[in-house]
Amino acid sequence: MSTTVRWGVVGTGGIAHRAVGDLQLCENAEVVAVCSRDAASAASFAQQYDIPIASGDFDALCASDDVDGVYIGIPHGVHFDYAARALRAGKHVICEKPLTMTSAEAEELQRLSRENSAFILEGMWMKFTPAFHKLRELLAEGAIGEPALVQAGAGYPVPVDGPRRFWVAELGGGALCDLGVYTIALAHSVLGDPDEVVVRGTARTDGVDLQEAYTLRYASGALAQLVNSITTFVPPAGWLGGSKGCIVLDEPLFAPRSFRLVTGTPPARPTTTEFTFEQEGAGYVPMFRAAGEAILAGRLETEVHPMSDTIAVLRIMERVRDALMAEGELVPAP
Template structure:
């Protein structure tokens, strides 16, 4: 993991004094609603504004969650002086535009995963943030989860020896309507970006960027992937077998196996509340989460910690790691023949 960089602009922010962090939510869909609900339960955070492309949608969302200001234009939200940080929860295809708008206005950004549609867009956002010294982080809540962090720490400390294999899956029976966003190439549809980003990010958290990428997929008539298998390889000899699917419900589990044992994460591995460590020749050890935060609160808390510390990058979700995941997702799409209009 890389260490966070410090910005003089961030140090001058009210958030650096330990004040309540004021969030602006850009979008009004399901994930925006969940994030808002969970952040509002944090004692040191407020959601003070929401923006949509329509006044009606913004006002309805604001009324539902008691948010004081609603904007029918994204530009109004990023210009709001009462907003300390912007959470981008638009469809994938708008991440580059929405996050870029906020960064250009000097607003710190937490951007939903997948970070962008491709590595070109991701590189543009990272370059903009670094040039301007503005905080930017992908909303990869898995990396902020204390159970996942503990698991990764044990792996780094050699609890299972040298990693040999990683297995992870994420699948559910998805929509069959060709008009749904998950079936639309213009919106970054398909299993890979919505679901596959989790197994890929999990594997790369433990092993870094792969040296080899192989993949195969079932494509929809619209040209997005519906059922995808990935085989990643590293020069160390480690491999990762990863799957994502919009055609079948899968266990949504993960296993990391090494020369000295293995770690098993139960269903919902990407937001796990426990895991089991099996050391060779020893009985199983179960690790569980301590009390406190839950769900999306972990990523929000990490953003607020970074802002108060004057960091423009999170050591838990480093931008270089985000770029590495995007390169792998691009490589998988290249292998399976999925192209987006914006590529």
């Protein structure tokens, strides 16, 4: 019985360089191939990371018996096409966030995963971090009582001549796809599906959202207040509040190395407990390890971030985007 999953890395850009080292750190993963639209770029990446196969042909990679799964690290707008081709070829897929541009596309990938008995995971590494694991444990124990408020943000000014994925609508440009996916995933993990979405912000007429502040309201009365931007700095941090206390998540929200649990009802003085966490590699190791464990156990999804969560978060993103385009300030696309 195999004890490792043989991965092909797709894309040779920013995230591929950060992720490949973490895949190589996983005891249940072996990086056997890299694929680029440019064979020379694949060859140079393969040499840099000592990867045996360099390919300039994605479909050939998917047809190869030497590869069990692919890690897709390319712009959001092309995720669906690449992930669907891999799943149809029976290859397991870990694909960067957001998995797809629409919830319908994610539903289709889930269907293809089941049809072809191939594993699927959106690269929502935040949820696999030790900090998030501890957070879930504390919430389940009732450490802050019933969570009723979540506040989180993430944003930074991206130069207009910066990576195209931020500015090209077809590639998934905008703050929501790049950063909102994290803040919404946090709110969804704690509070679930909102009843109401209220948004203020600015978007270009082509759909590239520049910044938004939005409130998700839940049937229980709970609220999440979230902010994302690609034009303004927003600290990538957040907090969760409940009747007995709160948890303050330190930066960066995507992979906090520490957070504080503050409990105590006035007039008692609050008690603060600090939790600190070790990071393995660049922070993606726990996610890659969990994917390998699921695949080797014959599962099609992970328990930590199942496709139902990916789809639910994409649905919330759609509601936020629709409300922003309907009620926000629209500025002309260049």
